[in-house]
Amino acid sequence: MNSEVNLEELTSRLKEDPYARFLGVEIEQIKKGYARCSLVVTEDMLNFVGLLHGGLVFSLADVAFSAASNSDHLPSYALDVSGSFLKTAQVGDRLVAEASLIHTTKRTGVYRMEVRRGDDLIALFNGTVFRKVSGE
Amino acid sequence: MNSEVNLEELTSRLKEDPYARFLGVEIEQIKKGYARCSLVVTEDMLNFVGLLHGGLVFSLADVAFSAASNSDHLPSYALDVSGSFLKTAQVGDRLVAEASLIHTTKRTGVYRMEVRRGDDLIALFNGTVFRKVSGE
Amino acid sequence: MNSEVNLEELTSRLKEDPYARFLGVEIEQIKKGYARCSLVVTEDMLNFVGLLHGGLVFSLADVAFSAASNSDHLPSYALDVSGSFLKTAQVGDRLVAEASLIHTTKRTGVYRMEVRRGDDLIALFNGTVFRKVSGE
């Protein structure tokens, strides 16, 4: 693991992440092996049947995944993700995504992401990253 | 399977899908068990290290997944997804996502999604839907 | 949910599950929404490089998944699974798999499976089932 990740600097950089900003994602907290972020559901985040779009839910989780995995080693790149959609949400609801380290090696890491609205679990995902080492 | 899905009407409705529109996704083709859609990468779709954001790549695939699965039965809701990120892309690149039916029962369906830039495979996902029946 | 699952009878039936017996899996506990089972690693469970075979690790988790999901509704059939392999184990080690309900509807359910050797997490999986209703 790269012990030199500067979490303040990482947080600043993630607050400027273009796609996260585009979606209105707020980076709430980044600790080593953990990140929490949130957004408020807008009309733009629904699908054609009026439910929360799965792509949006995953995108929020993915921002947390990126923040948590890069807190452990910079840069960490997503290899694989998997997950389940459990509930929907309404316009105006605030969704919170948390990502937590489950297991790491020097070269890979596994994280769990949970998206909630209040106490309701909306979706859960697992993701695996590759830890890039300079010179590779 | 619900044989009464009107593909013309479904296509019209998907062209008004709020999240797909928000991302600039174009619905190119919907056939029974198949859909193709695309977008052009903008600055807003990058992450904080300047690469294509995984959430955006999945979102594009998810629009195709929704279109293909609802072509077989309306409504079909995503239960599970999984996949891998293989390559990145640049601002200005056009990404094409195709979703194809692998297997269906009356109540569930499995689809494969592939996201390409020209001949390059950028990401691949599998997804499973639940076929909702009225009255449930 | 089918409230009539008789957990004593289910436990008896799972103790006769042919594949679980073939692998030497012990069904330790089944409660509503939860199951725990275990096995002791033998030479037959290694792969050609001398590590624990991924197929065996998943098989143990799958026995727990089957027990937990059928405790909530009988019969429940696995639709999708996903997971990660974190550590290996040695001949003679005892592996314990636990499966826990994360979310259920009348027709589907999501479970998390964790395989441990003592406190070490060896592998984790998520799985989704379909709840079959008689007459379908």
Place this chain on the structure above:
Amino acid sequence: MNSEVNLEELTSRLKEDPYARFLGVEIEQIKKGYARCSLVVTEDMLNFVGLLHGGLVFSLADVAFSAASNSDHLPSYALDVSGSFLKTAQVGDRLVAEASLIHTTKRTGVYRMEVRRGDDLIALFNGTVFRKVSGE
């Protein structure tokens, strides 16, 4: 990629894979980036409701995954797997699993596994490996 994998030697070693032998898996063919293996379903491979056990189906696919991924680089270790169960099979049926390389880098690789009985697709899985380099 390690270009020095000796496919004849790998095939010999995989034919002695303890878990594959325990399950009665036959290694039919290994080429660079591809493997095919098979087994005949026995009573021991069923679950408590008389259907093919998911753990067995995955195990067969995992043997093919191991063979294909190690043909590209030795050793390659499974990080993540995901997949769907589509159909069951009967005692006496011959199941064939094929694993094919989808994408590789020097350090990781993605493979697709399909399990068939004749023309019927029984299950499909994706898997990602880490390519271990000596000295790590």
